[in-house]
Amino acid sequence: xxxxxxxxxxxxxxxxxxxxxxxxxxxxxxxxxxxxxxxxxxxxxxxxxxxxxxxxxxxxxxxxxxxxxxxxxxxxxxxxxxxxxxxxxxxxxxxxxxxxxxxxxxxxxxxxxxxxxxxxxxxxxxxxxxxxxxxxxxxxxxxxxxxxxxxxxxxxxxxxxxxxxxxxxxxxxxxxxxxxxxxxxxxxxxxxxxxxxxxxxxxxxxxxxxxxxxxxxxxxxxxxxx
Amino acid sequence: xxxxxxxxxxxxxxxxxxxxxxxxxxxxxxxxxxxxxxxxxxxxxxxxxxxxxxxxxxxxxxxxxxxxxxxxxxxxxxxxxxxxxxxxxxxxxxxxxxxxxxxxxxxxxxxxxxxxxxxxxxxxxxxxxxxxxxxxxxxx
Numbered sequence: 001x002x003x004x005x006x007x008x009x010x011x012x013x014x015x016x017x018x019x020x021x022x023x024x025x026x027x028x029x030x031x032x033x034x035x036x037x038x039x040x041x042x043x044x045x046x047x048x049x050x051x052x053x054x055x056x057x058x059x060x061x062x063x064x065x066x067x068x069x070x071x072x073x074x075x076x077x078x079x080x081x082x083x084x085x086x087x088x089x090x091x092x093x094x095x096x097x098x099x100x101x102x103x104x105x106x107x108x109x110x111x112x113x114x115x116x117x118x119x120x121x122x123x124x125x126x127x128x129x130x131x132x133x134x135x136x137x138x139x140x141x142x143x144x145x146x147x148x149x150x151x152x153x154x155x156x157x158x159x160x161x162x163x164x165x166x167x168x169x170x171x172x173x174x175x176x177x178x179x180x181x182x183x184x185x186x187x188x189x190x191x192x193x194x195x196x197x198x199x200x201x202x203x204x205x206x207x208x209x210x211x212x213x214x215x216x217x218x219x220x221x222x223x224x225x226x
Numbered sequence: 227x228x229x230x231x232x233x234x235x236x237x238x239x240x241x242x243x244x245x246x247x248x249x250x251x252x253x254x255x256x257x258x259x260x261x262x263x264x265x266x267x268x269x270x271x272x273x274x275x276x277x278x279x280x281x282x283x284x285x286x287x288x289x290x291x292x293x294x295x296x297x298x299x300x301x302x303x304x305x306x307x308x309x310x311x312x313x314x315x316x317x318x319x320x321x322x323x324x325x326x327x328x329x330x331x332x333x334x335x336x337x338x339x340x341x342x343x344x345x346x347x348x349x350x351x352x353x354x355x356x357x358x359x360x361x362x363x364x365x366x
Contacts, residue, residue, distance in 0.1 A: 023264030034275035045286035
């Protein structure tokens with residue numbers, strides 16, 4: 001059945017309203033969804049970026065802390081080394097002074113002769129060779145000669161061995177050295193060094209812990225020291 | 227052209243049938259216009275959506291930049307605080323070191339003589355004797 005004009009108009013108007021309503025609803029839907037997506041997207045972006053920034057700065061802060069610790073440790077280390085160096089310097093001073101005093105002592109010939117007597121005999125008794133060569137400073141030749149003469153009978157008595165002792169005329173100890181003697185086996189392959197320098201060196205090294213303790217006090221770090 | 231246009235009374239009609247009907251009815255014009263307007267509305271909504279998403283990125287960036295500045299400021303403060311105290315520590319340690327060294331010198335000056343005496347006597351006083359294990363040859 002055909003519709004008359006009025007009905008058509010009414011239908012058309014209905015449809016138009018319907019179309020408009022549908023469009024509005026769909027547009028609202030789109031807007032609502034876009035708002036939702038906006039929030040999600042923004043929230044997500046902000047969160048991830050924030051985390052990244054936080055991590056970055058946390059790491060940087062840790063780095064600085066570490067740097068500080070390293071610097072502090074370096075400073076402390078340097079300080080410790082300075083103190084140890086100062087100690088070392090004082091020990092060197094001590095040894096230099098010892099050498100100085102020894103050199104003054106040997107100027108007194110009576111004292112030096114007595115000393116040489118003992119040094120020579122001790123060196124001979126250490127070496128215990130049938131033929132021995134005694135070396136000394138050029139300026140000590142006479143004194144050493146006397147010392148050797150005195151030593152021979154004592155040596156023979158103690159060791160019960162005959163011995164031949166030569167005084168080296170070709171090679172001497174440096175004239176600037178402090179004094180004392182070196183004694184060699186005949187083929188010069190074995191040496192006993194009884195010079196004042198070598199005695200000082202040997203004894204100071206042996207006594208170094210004691211020397212340090214006397215000069216600087218006991219080490220507080222050694223808790224179980226017997 | 228079939229978009230939103232539903233013909234509730236013509237559920238069974240085909241496309242071509244509809245078009246024929248449409249072109250035949252002049253009163254359809256307002257409907258077509260309405261359809262176009264509806265489409266435009268949707269287009270606008272979609273455009274708004276795109277814009278909104280772009281805004282999301284922009285706003286997110288602005289917020290994070292602000293946060294970054296904040297954090298940066300925090301960090302700078304911390305940094306200057308930590309590095310500043312370094313100088314004080316250094317001078318404190320230096321003072322301590324100097325004190326220790328002075329103490330060493332004092333102690334040395336006090337004890338040097340007695341140590342020297344001991345050392346020199348060790349160098350010069352000796353008893354020449356033969357080794358403990360030395361065996362005298364048996365006399366035949």
